[in-house]
Amino acid sequence: MKGNVIVGQSGGPTAVINSSLAGVYKTAIDRGAAKVYGMRYGIQGFLDEQYVDLSKHIKSDMDIELLKRTPSAYLGSCRYKLPEIHEDKAIYEKIFEILNRLEIECFIYIGGNDSMDTIKKLSDYAIITGQSQKFVGVPKTIDNDLALTDHTPGYGSAAKYIGTSTKEIIRDGMGLSYKKVLITVIEIMGRNAGWLTGASALSVGEDCDGPDLIYLPEIPFDIDKFMEKIRNLIKKKNNVVVAVSEGIKLKDGRYVSELSGNAEYVDAFGHKQLTGSATYLCNLISSEIGCKTRSVEFSSLQRSASHLASRVDINEAFMVGGAAVKAADEGDTGKMVVIDRVSDDPYQCATGIYDVHKIANDEKLVPREWITRDGTYITEDFLNYVRPLIQGDYAPFMVNGIPRHLYFPKK
Amino acid sequence: MKGNVIVGQSGGPTAVINSSLAGVYKTAIDRGAAKVYGMRYGIQGFLDEQYVDLSKHIKSDMDIELLKRTPSAYLGSCRYKLPEIHEDKAIYEKIFEILNRLEIECFIYIGGNDSMDTIKKLSDYAIITGQSQKFVGVPKTIDNDLALTDHTPGYGSAAKYIGTSTKEIIRDGMGLSYKKVLITVIEIMGRNAGWLTGASALSVGEDCDGPDLIYLPEIPFDIDKFMEKIRNLIKKKNNVVVAVSEGIKLKDGRYVSELSGNAEYVDAFGHKQLTGSATYLCNLISSEIGCKTRSVEFSSLQRSASHLASRVDINEAFMVGGAAVKAADEGDTGKMVVIDRVSDDPYQCATGIYDVHKIANDEKLVPREWITRDGTYITEDFLNYVRPLIQGDYAPFMVNGIPRHLYFPKK
Numbered sequence: 001m002k003g004n005v006i007v008g009q010s011g012g013p014t015a016v017i018n019s020s021l022a023g024v025y026k027t028a029i030d031r032g033a034a035k036v037y038g039m040r041y042g043i044q045g046f047l048d049e050q051y052v053d054l055s056k057h058i059k060s061d062m063d064i065e066l067l068k069r070t071p072s073a074y075l076g077s078c079r080y081k082l083p084e085i086h087e088d089k090a091i092y093e094k095i096f097e098i099l100n101r102l103e104i105e106c107f108i109y110i111g112g113n114d115s116m117d118t119i120k121k122l123s124d125y126a127i128i129t130g131q132s133q134k135f136v137g138v139p140k141t142i143d144n145d146l147a148l149t150d151h152t153p154g155y156g157s158a159a160k161y162i163g164t165s166t167k168e169i170i171r172d173g174m175g176l177s178y179k180k181v182l183i184t185v186i187e188i189m190g191r192n193a194g195w196l197t198g199a200s201a202l203s204v205g206e207d208c209d210g211p212d213l214i215y216l217p218e219i220p221f222d223i224d225k226f227m228e229k230i231r232n233l234i235k236k237k238n239n240v241v242v243a244v245s246e247g248i249k250l251k252d253g254r255y256v257s258e259l260s261g262n263a264e265y266v267d268a269f270g271h272k273q274l275t276g277s278a279t280y281l282c283n284l285i286s287s288e289i290g291c292k293t294r295s296v297e298f299s300s301l302q303r304s305a306s307h308l309a310s311r312v313d314i315n316e317a318f319m320v321g322g323a324a325v326k327a328a329d330e331g332d333t334g335k336m337v338v339i340d341r342v343s344d345d346p347y348q349c350a351t352g353i354y355d356v357h358k359i360a361n362d363e364k365l366v367p368r369e370w371i372t373r374d375g376t377y378i379t380e381d382f383l384n385y386v387r388p389l390i391q392g393d394y395a396p397f398m399v400n401g402i403p404r405h406l407y408f409p410k411k
Numbered sequence: 412m413k414g415n416v417i418v419g420q421s422g423g424p425t426a427v428i429n430s431s432l433a434g435v436y437k438t439a440i441d442r443g444a445a446k447v448y449g450m451r452y453g454i455q456g457f458l459d460e461q462y463v464d465l466s467k468h469i470k471s472d473m474d475i476e477l478l479k480r481t482p483s484a485y486l487g488s489c490r491y492k493l494p495e496i497h498e499d500k501a502i503y504e505k506i507f508e509i510l511n512r513l514e515i516e517c518f519i520y521i522g523g524n525d526s527m528d529t530i531k532k533l534s535d536y537a538i539i540t541g542q543s544q545k546f547v548g549v550p551k552t553i554d555n556d557l558a559l560t561d562h563t564p565g566y567g568s569a570a571k572y573i574g575t576s577t578k579e580i581i582r583d584g585m586g587l588s589y590k591k592v593l594i595t596v597i598e599i600m601g602r603n604a605g606w607l608t609g610a611s612a613l614s615v616g617e618d619c620d621g622p623d624l625i626y627l628p629e630i631p632f633d634i635d636k637f638m639e640k641i642r643n644l645i646k647k648k649n650n651v652v653v654a655v656s657e658g659i660k661l662k663d664g665r666y667v668s669e670l671s672g673n674a675e676y677v678d679a680f681g682h683k684q685l686t687g688s689a690t691y692l693c694n695l696i697s698s699e700i701g702c703k704t705r706s707v708e709f710s711s712l713q714r715s716a717s718h719l720a721s722r723v724d725i726n727e728a729f730m731v732g733g734a735a736v737k738a739a740d741e742g743d744t745g746k747m748v749v750i751d752r753v754s755d756d757p758y759q760c761a762t763g764i765y766d767v768h769k770i771a772n773d774e775k776l777v778p779r780e781w782i783t784r785d786g787t788y789i790t791e792d793f794l795n796y797v798r799p800l801i802q803g804d805y806a807p808f809m810v811n812g813i814p815r816h817l818y819f820p821k822k
Contacts (some may be wrong), residue, residue, distance in 0.1 A: 005756050013583050041589035071579050073586035079734065147420060163813050168715040171816060172424050175484035178452035184711075204808065207818035296710045300595075304579040312814065390812035401721065401801035402574050405582060407618035 001031045001329045003105025003132075007054075008039035008046060010111035010118070011079065011141065014154030015161075015306040016317035018406075020110045020138050021074055022067045023321025025054055028106070030331055037102060042111070043118055044078035047094065051102070052408075063406055068314055069396050070405040071186025071306035081114060082121045085128070092125045099133055106328035110321070111140040113146060113361055116336050120356040123334030124354065134328040137356060138320050139334035142303045144195035147361040148354050149338035154303070154318055155195060156313030156389030162188060162298060163390065169296055170208055170241050177238035181291040183230065184241045186211070187278035188298055191247035194218050194366045196302065198378040199386055200243035212240050217247035218365050219375035223284070229260040230285060244277050256280055307403050311392025317347065323351040339398035347388035351370055412442045412740045414516025414543075418465075419450035419457060421522035421529070422490065424554065425565030426572075426717040427728035429817075431521045432485055432547050433478045434732025436465055441518070442740055449515060453522070454529055455489035458505065458609060462513070474817055479725055480807050481816040482717035492531045492671075496539070501534045503633035510544055517739035521549040521732070524557065524772055527747050531767040534745030545739040548747035548767060549731050555606035556774040559765050560749035564731055565714070566606060567724030567800030572716045573599060573709060574613025574801065580602045580707055581619055588649035592702040594641065595652045598689035599709055602658040605757050605774050605777045607713070609789040610797055611654035611728070623651050628658035630786035631774050632667055634695070638786065641696060655688050667691055718814050722803025723766035727760065734762040 194216025204210035396403030605627025615621035689706035807814030
């Protein structure tokens with residue numbers, strides 16, 4: 001391949017975003033790239049001339065394997081939206097000045113919808129100004145809400161963590177509910193799409209009944225009906241476990257998490273912080289029914305738990321990274337790699353490629369028919385879709401009893 | 412061995428309490444017990460004639476291995492304190508009527524301080540009334556606050572989970588803090604003893620700086636000094652992570668988690684809401700400094716995460732279970748098995764035995780000299796103590812991508 005490669009990471013962390021980075025790096029080297037650069041903190045850091053020669057940090061096959069086992073963005077991430085080209089040409093001139101100086105031919109960006117917007121604008125600018133660089137995106141998000149791709153790297157590992165932890169929490173409650181009711185409400189990420197919350201049903205098996213109720217954000221949440229369900233459940237069993245999305249909303253559009261009247265507070269990305277649905281529902285149950293409740297939030301743990309990553313997910317993340325380099329090297333630009341499911345049983349998938357100009361900013365929601373009629377559980381179709389994505393383990397390299405990660409040495 | 416054996420579990424769950432159960436069962440069978448019974452829900456369920464023939468549920472070596480990988484109390488647990496013998500003789504008569512009917516010679520109870528009280532009272536009653544049964548206790552608690560034993564089964568696995576998850580959360584924040592401050596406060600179990608919160612420092616290594624501050628409940632928490640530490644830290648770094656015990660208290664004895672009750676945190680029903688220590692501190696930092704914060708609670712996850720159990724812990728839990736049966740079979744009664752550390756380096760330990768009558772209800776706290784002078788971190792001595800306890804893995808048996816547990820079939 002001619003020229004150098006640069007790769008960046010953007011948006012929220014996942015357990016496998018670095019496996020995509022490893023796939024980009026390994027494939028670029030294998031295809032003969034002279035240099036592979038990594039942007040620190042995505043395009044935002046790049047604009048501050050923050051980049052590294054990756055061969056100085058990934059020095060061996062062992063380092064590649066360590067990188068695949070390292071959660072969150074190894075290079076650092078950002079949430080930075082490029083202006084429209086006509087709004088601020090100077091910023092594009094600066095980016096291309098650096099790209100040309102570094103003799104970059106392939107620009108790979110690993111991220112979600114916002115990152116694909118970056119790919120689109122940079123590839124447009126290159127074409128308009130007659131420059132040769134190719135721009136290809138690699139999808140990534142635990143939320144699994146990107147359209148066009150069967151699923152998104154990062155989702156499988158988060159789903160595996162959620163299924164496993166839900167099962168452990170159910171077990172925890174089983175031991176504690178002799179002659180007394182214990183209601184646990186688990187709060188799971190996903191502000192608009194219920195893919196992660198639905199994954200709590202992966203806990204179902206011969207050895208576990210799974211959660212009793214599952215509420216996705218796709219279906220308006222009815223507090224009265226919820227309370228009626230709870231009242232009926234505790235007539236039959238003592239250990240009741242409910243999984244709710246952080247994003248469940250009432251019919252009138254208000255988030256359940258807003259009802260507690262807690263001061264609104266905004267997260268690191270400027271999104272309204274939604275934690276609190278589970279706490280709110282626990283308080284409601286305690287005060288109306290008077291039984292013991294507890295809320296469990298899987299919080300950032302669910303997107304960073306590389307110690308429980310899915311092997312399918314790690315391998316697919318690596319594969320889409322490599323496919324992006326191959327596509328750019330073969331002349332594709334303004335494209336995103338996607339995953340196509342070739343077969344359900346046995347599960348097989350392959351990479352495809354999609355024009356980023358055609359990506360609408362649609363969020364892929366859980367189909368209505370994969371949610372039960374009364375909106376309180378997911379169906380077998382949902383489980384058949386997600387189960388292949390959580391298969392296999394990718395054992396961490398343990399040092400002193402704790403998983404080892406790849407790191408940047410301090411200066 | 413003559414006669415039958417009965418075993419029960421009591422108190423809060425751990426990831427390895429069932430490994431002790433497996434050790435009791437296997438050792439009893441190996442020593443020739445005709446029958447091994449399990450109490451459902453400890454002594455409380457036993458009083459309701461809730462017991463099972465364990466050989467009907469643990470049918471093979473494979474089941475024993477599954478049991479060792481199953482979190483929370485397989486038999487169910489209780490929190491039930493027996494009355495003093497002179498207060499209610501009838502309850503003792505009932506217990507011994509069942510024990511005699513089942514031809515029990517060895518009674519093994521796995522639990523914390525309260526469970527040892529049960530062992531004491533039952534062994535006293537047997538001696539007073541001239542009955543032959545032997546009563547031996549097996550220690551268990553994630554809190555590691557039992558005196559007399561070097562450490563407690565359950566602690567090592569919880570510590571491994573806390574070290575690993577803290578490291579993943581630190582990594583999560585690293586990717587998200589370019590040109591902006593993100594402060595994470597992690598809340599860890601331990602009402603009075605800081606063993607679990609201190610374990611967050613297990614994340615420290617070449618590849619991780621660990622938390623910036625660690626606050627144990629042993630040291631009075633000074634909010635002004637804490638805020639000063641935070642203000643100084645954010646001058647130097649963007650990704651600040653603090654580990655606090657759920658039980659941190661002010662000098663005047665109030666829990667930090669109580670403080671929010673004094674503020675305007677009132678739920679929809681006008682009830683004062685007691686948010687956690689971490690949430691309180693996050694809100695305080697947000698409002699006083701204005702930077703992004705997030706609280707992460709390890710909640711029940713930290714005591715039930717058998718998917719990340721420590722091999723040393725699982726094996727020691729099994730060993731103390733077995734040692735209890737051996738002691739009872741050899742005539743000991745009114746005793747608890749303890750773990751003695753024979754050597755630090757290489758780590759070696761052996762079981763000992765202790766008279767439950769001599770157990771004072773002392774909680775074993777983290778020694779003052781294992782906490783730094785200013786009370787905001789733990790020392791190398793603390794780490795040297797805990798590191799051997801988190802070594803080695805005990806891979807779950809994965810079925811359909813999720814850990815399998817041993818279960819009671821539904822009737």
